[in-house]
Amino acid sequence: MNYVIHNGIVNFIWGIADDVLRDVYVRGKYRDVILPMTVIRRLDAILEPSKQAVLQMKEQLDAAGIVNQHAALCQAAKEAFYNDSPYTLGDLKSRAKLQQLKADFEAYLDGFSPNVQEILDKFKFRNQIPTLIEADILGDLIEKYLDKKINLAPKPVLDMEGNELLPALDNHAMGTIFEELIRRFNEENNEEAGEHFTPRDVVKLMANLIFLPIANEIESGTYLVYDGACGTGGMLTVAEERLKELAKGLGKEVSIHLFGQEVQPETYAISKADLLLKGEGAEAENMKYGSTLSSDAFPSQEFDFMLSNPPYGKSYKIDLERLGGKKHMQDPRFLLQHNGDPEYQMITRSSDGQLMFLVNKLSKMKHSTKLGSRIAEVHNGSSLFTGDAGGGESNIRRWIMENDWLEAIIALPENMFYNTGIATYIWLLSNRKAANRKGKVQLIDATQWYLPLRKNLGKKNCEFTEEHINKICELILTPKETQQSKIFPNEAFGYWKVVVERPLRLAVDLSPARLDKFAEACVKAKDKGSAGLAKRVAGSLGPGPHLDYNLFMDRCSVFAKLDAVKLTAKRKTWLRDNLCDHHEQAEPVIKKVHKPGKVQADPLYGLYDCEVEGKPRVVEYEPDSSLRDTEQVPLLEEGGVKAFIEREVLPYTPDAWVDDAKTKIGYEVSFTRHFYKPASMRTLEEIKADIYALEQETEGLLEQIVGEAN
Template sequence: MNHAIHNSIVNFIWGIADDVLRDVYVRGKYRDVILPMTVIRRLDALLEPTKEKVLVMKAQLDEAGIANQHAALCQAAGEAFYNVSPFTLRDLKSRAKLQQLRADFEAYLDGFSPNVQEILDKFKFRNQIPTLIEADILGHLIDKFLDTRINLSPRPVQDMDGNERLPALDNHAMGTIFEELIRRFNEENNEEAGEHFTPRDVVRLMADLIFLPIADEIESGTYLVYDGACGTGGMLTVAEERLAELAASHGKEVSIHLFGQEVQPETYAIAKADLLLKGEGGGAENIKYGSTLSSSDPFLSQEFDFMLSNPPYGKSWKSDVDRLGGKDDIKDLRFVTHHGGDPAYKMITRSSDGQLMFLVNNLAKMKPTTRLGSRIAEVHNGSSLFTGDAGQGESNIRRWIIENDWLEAIIALPENMFYNTGIATYIWVLTNRKREKRRGKVQLIDASEWFVPLRRNLGKKNRELTEEHIRAICDLVVTPVETEQSKIFPNEAFGYWKVTVDRPLRLAVDLSPARLERFERTCAKSKEEPLANLARRVAGVLGAGPHLDFNAFMDACGADAKAHGIKLTAKRKKLLQSELCDTREDAAPVLKKVHRPDKATPDPIHGLFKIELPSPRGRGAGGEGKIHVVEFEPDTALRDSEQVPLLEEGGIEAFFRREVLPYTPDAWIDPAKIQIGYEISFTHHFYKPAPMRTLEAIKADIYALEQETEGLLEQIVGEAER
């Protein structure tokens, strides 16, 4: 289509808002009228030639008592939709009385087929009719859309001599015009645009990232493209155009089917209307309304060849969590799987940000058996790279992806690329059919400095990618090489063991009169007077202290309890410890468990220590003064954790000996608490420290300041003398 004609139509429709809606609607609400009216006028133009056929068919079907009329009426209309009202927009143009115009216009809208009714309902367009009637602008609005200076019909407009005055507007051109109107309205409402509108330069890059690496392998056939957060559908249509273009350039014939889901009513209506305007009635039926995460999955058994998404990030999905049964009870097989030996491996992020859940949803819809498998491109902010500790949902998702070798590349985009946020964003590229040279590896590309400034800001977007930038990024993905902006790592480079490091609890026992008196008051409140008497007797034997061996104290308490018929329960032991003891670095470690030497192997790194136990503890474990293997009670206040890289030479033990034991020789690792986590740090891999200034440069600045100061001082003194 001629770009001049394209722009003239867009400008004319854009101008209708100022001509008709000003002083009735605020600018931010123009779209509520203009977008649905553009859809209505285009549908009306498509249906005009077959209007009589549809009405005749409707009468015949009613007379025959046929209830299911949709297919027959679509066939009569020659489209995937129809209108069975007696009116066209041109019929309504002559209505002078407002109430008659309102009644006829509502009857006209009611005559559309169910798929159009859904679009009108989601636009909430009927809610605008009272305002349009009250302001007496509905007729003027209809006149504007029927203006003879523009043609929204698929047939050319001819002059009196039969020459073409206005060219025909095919479905593709109409869809492009509609998308341009959407883009302009999104720019007007830039505070919301980023929620459902991805800039076209980013979409083009995403499409190329999933298609170009396998462009030579595309065969003639059918391909399914999916977007689980499709917004207005722009990402799907760009992907469709790019795939068709690449297939044609390789001499292949492809049939492309689009699928999507959207939770915002208006943007869902726009996506569905856009496909209808492009003549893709079947595709419009594949756009589903509702939450991708919590609704009954409309594509539960469907698998897709290509998937692109820009999911909402930093946005709560708590309502979805609640609908799924609560975080601890989610059973959805998209988000709970078998991995790493865990049959119920959970990939559920914190409820404050569900962006990675959309990626998991896409990965659950990959084709596992086809030659090309599936390819995915998805936009995320930086938190998806590192948020979440080992064992938490976000880290589990990264682990699941990387250990399955699905992550191909991550590209860091420039800041200020989107309309409603200036933060850093990243494109994840994934596939379940990595090429041989990519297997077991992940590529990171820092394209954060590749941009050109916009001539004027679009919301917070003030940068864009040129075709050269897109080509440079895609070249690095198609032919992965190491450069200053491109680095390639083994999958394990992003993984780590989270190791819990414990140190022994060391308690000093205070049996001073003041402490015992306080203990007696506590025992009186909890009705544990026998325990207070026990403490008094033990203090009489051991003295006031402080005693640096808690184990000897407990042995004495045990002996006294046995002698006086007192049951020393776990609760009573806890009370003695909490009320009579204080942590002290020079005290002996508190014993947790004693093993016989022939039953346990000493392993200090994992908390099994070999020591000689005195009486009576030694007697109870096999004899006085014998060497035993023991475990110590950990001091939770001293508990720490370390991240040990999966690529650490010698593994956890070598790291522990080198980085922990030289500084805390009594520390050990709790093997039951070791977890695997994954995180990706662009800053770590691409950080460039600012070069240090030379001494000569610093000295020069100091001398310059001194000279400037002396000059000012002379000036001040001179003025004072005058």
């Protein structure tokens, strides 16, 4: 493609906005007119040669009473779209009366096929017509797009003698021009750009990451590429071009089908229009509108390659409600069986749904093909570590690691994207890992590999060069340990979250003052039995304080039977709350007593040998919730939880134990832990030299100030 001509066309169209729309629209709204009008003019130019054939076919179909006319009209137009109105844009240029122009222009728009109608509807272009008519600029706008200085048609413009005045604009060139216009408008609206526009250098890197490792295994055939947050479709088209390039280099013939879903109406319209402008009408039908999370457009489809830059840090509360909420979730993508759990939930907090997009992709992997599926997805740092063990985020990471799907995570430089300066990462996944990658995850720190931009684009102030992209890809193709590349076993990111308990120790106060206060509370609670029971026990044991709560409860049980007072669980709690205090020297409160043989004593898990009424028993102690703590024990800890607790906990709290029923497995990834480089401390000599230098600078200054004051 001739880039001089390409840039000339882009500049001309960009100039239309300034020439025609300046006094009517603010700059941020130029795109609402220019993008749909560019689409309309290109489609008009493509359809112009077949216009009469379409009108004749329309007339024949109407006369025959045929209702479903789409296929026949597309065939007449020789495209995946058509316009069966009697007009072209050239016909409308001569309309002098505004109302006639408005009526004819609307009739012209109504003549487009349904796939183009959907694009116009999502652009909300018809909403602009009253403004254009009222400002009397619709005619000027049409005339600008028909200017002889540019050619948006797929055929060249010739002079009377057949010489080429303006070259033809093929579908690829037109698509590139359209994408350049989108990019410029994104720069004009920096605060919105990153929501649907991923920098081309990052997209190129992602395409290389999913294709290069299996480039030599690409065979002639059909491949499906998917983006569940496709925005303007840039990732899909770059991936398509890269796959075709690699296949061609290997002498293979591949057929590539693109699939995407987008929830923002305008960006969806752009993605569909872009494919139509490139002559890929069939692929345009695979672009679907709606929320990927709550309204999956491809529920039973599997894909060979998937890549996305999903929204991060963005609430998906509405989607979660539509899915039934966490309690009533039925979507098999997010609720499945794993590790023996029949309802293994992978539902993140409603405030951030980025990992849900990754789970959606993983549910669409091919498991029966040689290449399987490869995925590249952009995330911010929260996907690496947010969420406690057993929570949605951690469960997703665990599911991925334990299935051995994660190949690598690449840390990108800050300020790589248009709308955020925070740290971002590319996750690379595959269900067909190479032999040297099985059971391992590679972390690559590419935060220092970038070229500063001369001018910021929103918050983007740097970019990858070809050299940087090649350097990252080389580390992926030949994984090795370097300062920027670390390789770990999957288990290195896993841990047991264990709950460490300590026994409840209570002292019982049966002093007269405490009993009087308790009696008053019993009167208010209309509890006649408890006050008398406490008084009887006090007469037997004395005022205390008694450091054996278990003995106190035994005596309460005895006297309750004698006095025909029911010692219910509620009454036991009432006695404990009103007559007992925490005491470090008290005996542990016994929760449960087991007969020997049925349960084996194991102090690590809170089971102790003990004598109860002179008989050997195994007891469980009541845990003290105020002393409860948690520990994270690495899965690779030598000796496991037992060794960790014996080394890190029991020397300081010998009465502690682990509640095994509450132990959960979690996974998190910490780049800081593996790549942090502490700043070197200054030597004492350097500090001393600085102090002396400061003294010399201030020498005599105090005397001067004091002297001036006097």
